[in-house]
Amino acid sequence: MNKKQVKADPKYFNASDIDNMEQRVRANFINSLSGFKSGNLIGTRSPSSKDGTRGVDNLAIVSSVFHIGAHPPLLGMIMRPHTVPRDTLQNIKDTGEYTINHICASIVEKAHWASARFDPQVSEFEEIGLTPQTTDQVKAPYVLESRIKLGMQVQDIQLLAINQTELVIGQVVEVIVEPYWVSEDGYVDIEAAGSVAISSLDSYHLSHRIARLGYAKTNEKPFIMPPKET
Amino acid sequence: MNKKQVKADPKYFNASDIDNMEQRVRANFINSLSGFKSGNLIGTRSPSSKDGTRGVDNLAIVSSVFHIGAHPPLLGMIMRPHTVPRDTLQNIKDTGEYTINHICASIVEKAHWASARFDPQVSEFEEIGLTPQTTDQVKAPYVLESRIKLGMQVQDIQLLAINQTELVIGQVVEVIVEPYWVSEDGYVDIEAAGSVAISSLDSYHLSHRIARLGYAKTNEKPFIMPPKET
Numbered sequence: 497m498n499k500k501q502v503k504a505d506p507k508y509f510n511a512s513d514i515d516n517m518e519q520r521v522r523a524n525f526i527n528s529l530s531g532f533k534s535g536n537l538i539g540t541r542s543p544s545s546k547d548g549t550r551g552v553d554n555l556a557i558v559s560s561v562f563h564i565g566a567h568p569p570l571l572g573m574i575m576r577p578h579t580v581p582r583d584t585l586q587n588i589k590d591t592g593e594y595t596i597n598h599i600c601a602s603i604v605e606k607a608h609w610a611s612a613r614f615d616p617q618v619s620e621f622e623e624i625g626l627t628p629q630t631t632d633q634v635k636a637p638y639v640l641e642s643r644i645k646l647g648m649q650v651q652d653i654q655l656l657a658i659n660q661t662e663l664v665i666g667q668v669v670e671v672i673v674e675p676y677w678v679s680e681d682g683y684v685d686i687e688a689a690g691s692v693a694i695s696s697l698d699s700y701h702l703s704h705r706i707a708r709l710g711y712a713k714t715n716e717k718p719f720i721m722p723p724k725e726t
Numbered sequence: 727m728n729k730k731q732v733k734a735d736p737k738y739f740n741a742s743d744i745d746n747m748e749q750r751v752r753a754n755f756i757n758s759l760s761g762f763k764s765g766n767l768i769g770t771r772s773p774s775s776k777d778g779t780r781g782v783d784n785l786a787i788v789s790s791v792f793h794i795g796a797h798p799p800l801l802g803m804i805m806r807p808h809t810v811p812r813d814t815l816q817n818i819k820d821t822g823e824y825t826i827n828h829i830c831a832s833i834v835e836k837a838h839w840a841s842a843r844f845d846p847q848v849s850e851f852e853e854i855g856l857t858p859q860t861t862d863q864v865k866a867p868y869v870l871e872s873r874i875k876l877g878m879q880v881q882d883i884q885l886l887a888i889n890q891t892e893l894v895i896g897q898v899v900e901v902i903v904e905p906y907w908v909s910e911d912g913y914v915d916i917e918a919a920g921s922v923a924i925s926s927l928d929s930y931h932l933s934h935r936i937a938r939l940g941y942a943k944t945n946e947k948p949f950i951m952p953p954k955e956t
Contacts, residue, residue, distance in 0.1 A: 507902055507903065507904060507905060508861070508900065508901070508902055509900065509901040509902075509903070510863060510899065510900055511897075511898075511899045511900070514799055514898065514901070517912065519797070520911070520912070521911060521912035522796050522797060522799070522912060523796045523797075523912070524909075524911050524912030524913045524914075525796075525908070525912035525913070525914060526793070526795075526797075526799040526898065527796060528912075528913055528914035528916055529799075529801070529826075529874065529876055529898065529901065529914065530764050530791050530792055530793045530801050530826075531764025531765060531766060531791060531828055531916060531921055531923070532762050532763070532764050532765075532916065532921065532922075532923035532933065533762070533764065533792070533793070534760050534761025534762050534763065535761060535762075536761055559793075560792050560793060561761060562760055562763065562790050562792045562804065563756070563757055563759075563760045563789075563790060563804070564804055564886065564888075564889065565756075565806075565888075565889040565891060566752050566753045566755075566756040566757060567749070567752060567753075567756075568888075568889070569744055569752070569756040569759075570888065570889060571759070571760050572804075572886075574792065574794055574802075576795075596760075598761055601936060604936055604937070604939070605939065605947060605948055608939040608942055608948045609942050609947055610942075611942045612943050612944040613944060614944050615944075623944070633740060644759065644761075646759055651888055652886075652887070652888055654886070656794065656802075656882075656884070656895065657882070658794075658795075658798075658881055658882055658895060659794065659795040659798070659800060661795060663893070665886065665888060668744065668756065668759065669740065669741045670738065670739065670740055670741070671738070671739040671744070671759065672737055672738055672739075673737065673739070674737060675736040675737060678755070679754075680751075681750070681751060681754050682747065682751035682752060682753065682754030682755035682758075683754045683758055683926050684754075684755060684758035684759065684925075684926065686758055686761060686762065686925050687925065687929075687931060691761055692762075692936065693761070693762035693923045693931075693933055695914075695916050695917065695933075696913050696914070698938050698939050698940070698941075698951070699913070699917075699937075699938045700936045700937060700938075700939065701917060701923075701933035701934060701935050701936060702933065702934045702936060703762065703923055703925075703931035703933055703934070704932045704933070704934060705929060705931050706834055706922065706930045706931060706932055707834070707929075707930060708928050708929045708930075709834070709835065709838040709928050709929075709930065710928070711928075712839050712840075712841040713842050714842040714843060714844050714845075714853070717835060717839055718835055718838045718839050
């Protein structure tokens with residue numbers, strides 16, 4: 497980042513400063529700027545062979561899962577077709593199903609390892625040492641060690657023509673979560689469950705709640721909600 | 727959430743359990759499930775009137791900003807046309823510009839207040855007590871008090887037909903950040919800058935870094951990167 501040392505004001509980066517960055521520097525820089533990201537492992541299974549052999553379980557780390565709507569319950573994620581999660585995207589297209597598994601602090605290193613370019617014929621579960629778990633509802637494998645898990649059915653895949661990424665939109669059809677993390681008002685305490693936040697491409701963070709804030713009204717500052725009764 | 731007390735296994739929520747939740751409970755529940763979210767204030771300005779009167783500065787809190795690509799540098803955000811940020815979406819469509827301003831811990835309550843339904847003719851900056859800041863590059867107002875600020879030019883707006891939300895895709899054309907938060911490798915220490923993560927609809931969190939992990943290879947567990955030299 498020597499460039500910034502010769503700029504008129506080192507605090508300002510314009511479009512050409514960004515364009516002139518070395519590729520990996522720009523990747524770290526831009527990936528930092530959106531703010532904290534969700535950290536999830538995406539579980540899929542390739543289709544069975546014609547002879548009935550079960551498909552291969554696949555696991556990919558994805559930091560772009562985001563909320564689209566609550567009713568119906570929809571989440572989106574961005575997939576870059578030419579990077580590691582390509583098996584994931586193909587499996588989703590082939591089977592229509594995937595799982596979203598929160599990365600908790602105890603599995604951060606294994607989860608990050610899932611970003612390595614494992615051969616499509618090997619299961620990341622075995623390679624990195626996590627345990628596949630299935631249910632009656634969803635054929636794609638969950639991560640047993642994850643504490644908040646979502647079974648997903650794909651609803652739509654939209655090409656983002658501007659850079660050829662694909663937006664996968666799925667509906668939540670199953671949620672596996674310990675009930676003591678779920679408040680009466682529906683809030684799930686993902687901090688208590690140990691879910692991590694990601695910054696940039698490779699930094700993992702635990703969280704410390706500042707507050708829950710009440711429904712905002714124009715005529716008064718939001719109030720701090722009392723802690724959950726347990 | 728009394729329903730879960732009569733379920734066979736309280737740990738499992740299926741599609742109909744979710745569908746049967748009371749609306750606000752479901753909103754809290756589903757909004758929790760994607761994991762931690764970025765916390766940003768979106769600054770826009772409505773177009774000037776024909777008589778030359780300057781437009782109104784607008785501020786909206788958005789927790790759905792996410793990374794789409796680094797080259798070109800693109801970020802997306804989901805806008806629900808029928809909720810509070812509708813002025814924001816209209817201003818973006820009218821002017822093509824907006825700013826993304828990280829919410830840091832010191833402005834959390836003000837930022838949350840921006841979600842109240844202020845009249846389109848008043849500026850949220852004035853109502854909640856934040857300071858608009860402009861630059862030569864971008865006409866939309868930045869939030870002076872924010873520590874990491876992005877000037878954005880809209881590139882595309884895609885309708886997500888499944889629930890009528892709109893995906894706004896913008897290119898980063900300016901970044902304002904103190905250089906001492908930017909590492910040689912391009913990583914921006916958003917934790918040191920005090921940026922918050924959001925969970926569900928109303929919970930704000932500070933972060934505590936676990937580690938940065940090195941580039942993952944198939945044949946060895948990822949290594950923990952040494953702390954940044956300062």
